[in-house]
Structures are given as structure tokens and as C-alpha cells.
Amino acid sequence: MRPVARSAIATGLVLLVSQSGATAEADQGAQLAATCASCHRLDGGGTGIPSIIGLGEERLTNALLAYRASESSNHIMHAIALSLSDEEIASVARYVAKQGSNPR
Amino acid sequence: MKSWTRREFGRLTGAALLTALNQPKARGQAKARVVVVGGGIGGATVAKYLASSATAVDVTLVEPRQSYTTCFFSNLYLAGLRPFESLGHGYEALARQYGITVIHESAAAIHPAAKTVALNNGSKLSYDRLVVAPGITFRDRALEGYDDAAMEIMPHAWNAGPQSKLLRRQLESMEDGGLFLIVVPPDPFRCPPAPYERASLVASYCQHSKPKAKILILDAKDKFNAQDVFQDAWNRHYPGMIEWLPAQFTGGVTAVDPKTRSVITAGATFKAAVTNVVPAQMAGRLAQQAGLTDQSGWCPVDPVTFESALQPGIHLVGDAIIGGDMPKSAFCANSQAKACAFAIAADLAGSARFPAHLFNTCYTYLAPDDAFSNAISFKPVDGKLKSVISFVSKVEESSEVRRQAARAAEGWYDAFTHDVFG
Numbered sequence: 001m002r003p004v005a006r007s008a009i010a011t012g013l014v015l016l017v018s019q020s021g022a023t024a025e026a027d028q029g030a031q032l033a034a035t036c037a038s039c040h041r042l043d044g045g046g047t048g049i050p051s052i053i054g055l056g057e058e059r060l061t062n063a064l065l066a067y068r069a070s071e072s073s074n075h076i077m078h079a080i081a082l083s084l085s086d087e088e089i090a091s092v093a094r095y096v097a098k099q100g101s102n103p104r
Numbered sequence: 105m106k107s108w109t110r111r112e113f114g115r116l117t118g119a120a121l122l123t124a125l126n127q128p129k130a131r132g133q134a135k136a137r138v139v140v141v142g143g144g145i146g147g148a149t150v151a152k153y154l155a156s157s158a159t160a161v162d163v164t165l166v167e168p169r170q171s172y173t174t175c176f177f178s179n180l181y182l183a184g185l186r187p188f189e190s191l192g193h194g195y196e197a198l199a200r201q202y203g204i205t206v207i208h209e210s211a212a213a214i215h216p217a218a219k220t221v222a223l224n225n226g227s228k229l230s231y232d233r234l235v236v237a238p239g240i241t242f243r244d245r246a247l248e249g250y251d252d253a254a255m256e257i258m259p260h261a262w263n264a265g266p267q268s269k270l271l272r273r274q275l276e277s278m279e280d281g282g283l284f285l286i287v288v289p290p291d292p293f294r295c296p297p298a299p300y301e302r303a304s305l306v307a308s309y310c311q312h313s314k315p316k317a318k319i320l321i322l323d324a325k326d327k328f329n330a331q332d333v334f335q336d337a338w339n340r341h342y343p344g345m346i347e348w349l350p351a352q353f354t355g356g357v358t359a360v361d362p363k364t365r366s367v368i369t370a371g372a373t374f375k376a377a378v379t380n381v382v383p384a385q386m387a388g389r390l391a392q393q394a395g396l397t398d399q400s401g402w403c404p405v406d407p408v409t410f411e412s413a414l415q416p417g418i419h420l421v422g423d424a425i426i427g428g429d430m431p432k433s434a435f436c437a438n439s440q441a442k443a444c445a446f447a448i449a450a451d452l453a454g455s456a457r458f459p460a461h462l463f464n465t466c467y468t469y470l471a472p473d474d475a476f477s478n479a480i481s482f483k484p485v486d487g488k489l490k491s492v493i494s495f496v497s498k499v500e501e502s503s504e505v506r507r508q509a510a511r512a513a514e515g516w517y518d519a520f521t522h523d524v525f526g
């Protein structure tokens with residue numbers, strides 16, 4: 001059995017790591033979303049290029065996965081999605097989905 | 105945050121220890137000062153993303169002009185498809201919304217040892233980090249006879265502004281049946297497809313206003329990107345109107361004569377009603393003077409942080425850098441600027457850096473309702489920026505797809521300028 005003190009420290013460590021993990025995830029999401037902002041207005045405005053605000057995390061994730069799988073609908077989004085890992089797709093979708101509720 | 109005892113510290117693993125140590129460092133420090141010289145696409149983007157990053161940074165942007173005129177879409181203005189004013193963007197949002205100190209002055213000199221920038225008005229700015237994004241300048245004596253006075257007669261219109269207006273006036277007052285001549289410089293130069301987009305849109309204007317006019321392109325190269333897409337469009341939209349002469353036919357342009365508005369090649373002299381001379385280019389003057397360029401005339405940089413390979417603590421983005429496979433485009437300048445801003449912010453905060461994503465997307469007009477696009481992603485490989493994924497429109501694309509691209513391009517302009525200038 002583990003000594004009590006050690007497991008307390010272990011819990012502390014996990015907390016610290018997961019906290020900085022969450023911040024890191026948000027930072028990564030923000031950095032990836034900066035790429036979106038070159039073509040999509042993140043304040044929800046704009047015309048000509050579809051808005052990505054207000055779509056929700058799941059739709060964004062599915063859209064990116066579909067763009068990654070096929071060139072046919074849009075070669076720009078295909079090139080972008082191909083450069084993203086699953087983890088990056090998840091983190092950018094989560095970040096962009098949050099922008100809708102809090103427009104700047 | 106939890107305060108750690110000495111004993112607990114001793115038990116932390118290396119990685120966790122780093123995280124724990126870095127956080128108070130970021131909080132305890134005074135705000136770092138970042139000076140950005142050049143408020144064009146690259147510089148304005150770096151300033152905005154640094155100012156809005158989670159790291160507290162004091163950002164100063166140095167740019168002589170009150171309003172920036174975009175080169176992109178200036179070919180539409182030239183063809184009468186867009187008002188000049190629609191190309192202008194001020195710095196008010198960057199100052200007001202993002203808290204950036206905007207100084208409308210030119211930087212005269214950089215003193216890396218003292219970490220200061222001297223401005224033309226005699227004042228000095230101190231920095232912890234400096235970002236330089238001066239764009240391009242023209243090579244002296246690249247074309248015999250093409251000096252400042254010649255530019256007023258045979259405009260380049262390769263920096264948007266008064267030069268664009270001059271070229272537009274000349275095109276408007278050209279007689280029907282006149283020759284519009286475009287001289288294309290050797291690589292590398294700002295926006296590789298833009299000379300051919302210009303030829304396309306000038307032809308589109310002439311088709312309505314001066315149907316007997318001709319457009320002649322004298323190239324310093326023997327081929328160009330998306331050549332098949334351009335030439336297909338020229339045949340469809342403007343049969344017989346645009347002629348392209350590669351260097352192998354002419355020997356290349358060696359001189360100009362402003363008095364007769366003519367262009368001299370090894371084998372012949374071409375005289376035109378309007379002569380648009382795009383001269384050979386290199387990194388902006390300030391980069392040359394500050395020792396940021398190598399023998400090529402461009403600035404070598406680290407492809408991850410965009411820090412100068414020649415002067416530590418100074419970063420460079422945009423047209424001025426040796427971009428490897430990245431073309432000199434506004435999109436690339438913006439993409440590099442974000443990678444650079446995030447790298448500087450992470451460095452100042454001592455936090456982790458994420459792999460940057462570098463892209464180029466470009467919409468190019470072949471006619472007002474016919475545009476094509478490309479998309480390329482880049483990665484640093486062995487110290488160079490390499491293209492890893494690349495797609496470009498094909499000749500056989502439907503006219504509906506092209507019409508949609510022309511509409512998307514308008515949306516891109518709006519979103520992109522909003523991304524850069526707030």
C-alpha cells in the first residue's frame with residue numbers, strides 16, 4: 001500500500017498538470033483559430049465565405065474531418081484539414097465553438 | 105496557485121518542475137516591450153496577435169502612413185471594378201481595441217546592441233524584442249534608365265497607392281488600339297501571379313472600353329505558375345488580346361527609355377501607349393541598412409520563430425524574408441506573423457510552443473466573375489520552409505466553381521483585412 005503523503009502529492013501533481021493542460025489546450029485552440037481568422041470573421045460577420053460561428057463543436061469537428069477526407073467540396077479546406085491532427089481538430093473546434101457565445 | 109515546500113519540490117518530476125517554475129516568472133516580470141516596425145500586412149498582424157495574446161506585452165507599431173492601401177485587389181481598382189478608397193485601412197482599431205501604441209513615423213536606424221530603434225523625428229524606442237516587416241524595395245540599376253523620375257512615366261504600381269492611381273489614369277486615357285505593356289521581373293518578387301492577374305483584368309476593362317487594345321507581357325522567366333489556367337482563360341475571355349513573351353524569345357528586358365516610353369530587350373525595342381514596369385526587388389531598405397539581409401538581398405530567418413539568422417532578438421516576417429517555398433504574398437505574411445507572434449509570446453512567458461501552421465491561400469481573378477484559387481501548407485524542414493500539401497484550381501473547373509471563387513474572394517478580402525487591421 002502507498003503511504004498517504006505520497007498519494008497526496010501525486011494528486012497535487014495530477015491537478016497541476018491537468019490545469020496547465022487545460023490552459024495549454026485553450027492556447028493551442030486560440031493559435032489554431034488564428035488560422036481560421038485569415039478567411040472567416042470570428043465576430044460572425046462577413047459574406048462570401050461561410051461563417052464558422054454558432055455551429056457548435058460537433059458540427060465543426062465533423063466538417064473538418066469531412067474536408068480532410070475529400071478534396072471534392074473545397075480544396076482550400078482540404079489542404080487546411082490535411083495539415084491538422086485529430087487532436088488539433090478537436091482543440092480548434094472546441095475553441096471556435098466557444099467564440100459564438102462570447103463575440104468580441 | 106499552491107505554494108510548494110522544499111520537500112515537495114524535491115519530489116517533482118523534471119517536466120512538472122518546469123511548469124511550476126515558469127508560471128511565477130511570467131507573472132512577476134514587468135511587461136515586455138515589443139516594437140514592430142512596418143504596419144503593412146506582416147507587421148500589423150504581429151502587433152495585433154501579440155497585443156491580444158495571453159502574455160502581457162507592451163506593443164508599439166511604427167508605420168509612417170496613416171492609412172494602408174492593399175496591393176491585393178488593386179488590380180480590380182485598375183480595371184475600374186473597385187473604388188480606390190475600398191483598398192484603404194486605418195490603424196484606429198489596432199490602437200483603440202487592442203491597446204497598441206501606433207506611431208506614424210519612419211524608423212531610421214536599428215541599434216541591436218543598445219536594443220533601440222531611432223525614428224525619423226529624432227526620438228528613440230527601446231525594445232526587448234523587435235519585429236521588422238518593411239516589405240520590399242526595388243533594386244537599384246536593375247533596369248538601365250528606370251529611376252525615380254522614370255517611375256512617374258512608366259509606373260510600377262507594385263506598392264499600392266499613388267502609383268496605382270497613376271497607372272489607372274494612364275489606362276483610362278489610353279486610345280483604343282493602344283498597347284499596354286507589362287514588364288515582369290525575375291524571381292523572387294512580391295506576389296508571383298499578380299502580373300498575369302493584372303493582364304487579365306486590364307484585358308477585361310479594355311474589352312468594354314477599348315476593344316482594339318492589346319496587352320503584351322515581357323517576362324524575365326520562361327514559364328509561370330498556373331500558366332495553363334491563365335492561358336486557357338485568356339483564350340476563352342480575350343481571344344487574341346494578350347500576348348506573353350518569355351525571356352527565351354526576347355533575351356529579357358535590359359533597359360527602359362522613359363522619353364519614348366519604350367522597353368529595350370536584347371533583340372528589340374518595344375514602344376507602348378502605357379508601360380507598366382515591375383522592377384526586380386529585394387527586402388525593404390531598413391532591413392538592408394540594419395544588416396538583416398544576406399548577399400541575396402533578402403533576410404534569412406529561423407523558420408519556426410522567424411528570428412533573424414543574422415541578428416538575435418530581431419524577428420522578420422513578410423515579403424522581406426527568404427521564405428523558402430512560401431511565396432511573397434499577403435496571406436503568407438499574415439500566416440508567418442501569427443507564428444512569429446505566438447513564438448515571441450511563448451518565449452516571453454516561458455511557456456510551451458505549439459507547432460505552427462503556415463499556409464498560403466490565394467484567389468486570383470481571370471475575369472470579374474472568374475477566379476481561381478490555390479492552397480498550400482508549409483512546414484519547417486531542415487531549417488527551410490517547405491511546401492508539404494498543395495492544391496490549385498484546374499483548367500477544367502466549371503464556370504460555376506469559378507464564379508463562386510470570385511464571390512469567395514470578396515469575402516476573403518473583408519475577413520482578411522479585418523483579421524489584420526481589426
Ligand SMILES: Cc1cc2nc3c(=O)[nH]c(=O)nc-3n(C[C@H](O)[C@H](O)[C@H](O)COP(=O)(O)OP(=O)(O)OC[C@H]3O[C@@H](n4cnc5c(N)ncnc54)[C@H](O)[C@@H]3O)c2cc1C
Nearest residue numbers: 142144145146175176211238239295422423432433434435
Ligand atoms: C498587384 C498585387 C496584387 C497582389 N495580390 C495579392 C493577393 O491577392 N493575395 C495575397 O496574399 N497577396 C497579394 N499581393 C502581395 C501582398 O501585397 C504582399 O505580399 C504583402 O503586402 C506583404 O506584406 P509585408 O508586410 O511584407 O509588406 P507591406 O504590406 O508592403 O508592408 C510594409 C510596411 O512597412 C512600412 N515600412 C517600410 N519601411 C519602414 C520604415 N523604415 N519604418 C517604418 N515603416 C516602414 C511600409 O510603409 C509598409 O506599410 C499582391 C501584390 C501586388 C503588387
